Amino acid sequence: MRRAVCPGSFDPITNGHLDIIGRASKLYDVVHVAVMINQSKKGLFTVDERIGLIREVTSGFGNVEVESFHGLLVDFCRQREIPAIVKGLRAVSDFDYELQMAQMNNGLSGVETLFVPTNPTYSFLSSSLVKEVATWGGDVSHLLPPTVHAALQERLERK
DSSP, X not given: OOEEEEEEOOXXXXXXXXXXHHHHHHHOSEEEEEEEOOTTSOOSSOHHXXXXXXXXXXXXXXXXXXXXXXXXXXXXXXXHTOOEEEEEEOSHHHHHHHHHHXXXXXXXXXXXXXXXXXXXXXXXXXXHHHHHHHHTTOOOGGGSOHHHHHHHHHHHHHO
């Protein structure tokens, strides 16, 4: 079985994330979406909420597994015998950071990183930017799956 992982915080998952996960799902038998837990960041959604939203919006792919992980991504890969990490690149600035991570991950474990250029429609898109714009009342409905947009609106209304 060809397996890969798409890691991230996914707070919340965007159409850009979905594009990369969907493209990876066509190349691999199983794509693991690893919701990485960063104790130093306070997320808008809990990890369990993110997992639920991701499962819902990726269910149509048929070969995506979603779970959380705390620690090194290479340990996640080792534990599941995953030889490849798939990352989307939005701009050259992403490449500088991601190349360093890819080289470190490969040096630690032999796991390969494959870079997928982001669809130009989503080249500016990040979860942080979506949250900021939505917080100030901007329309981000075209940047998120409908169920994620509804969850975001509900969360922001409660704040």
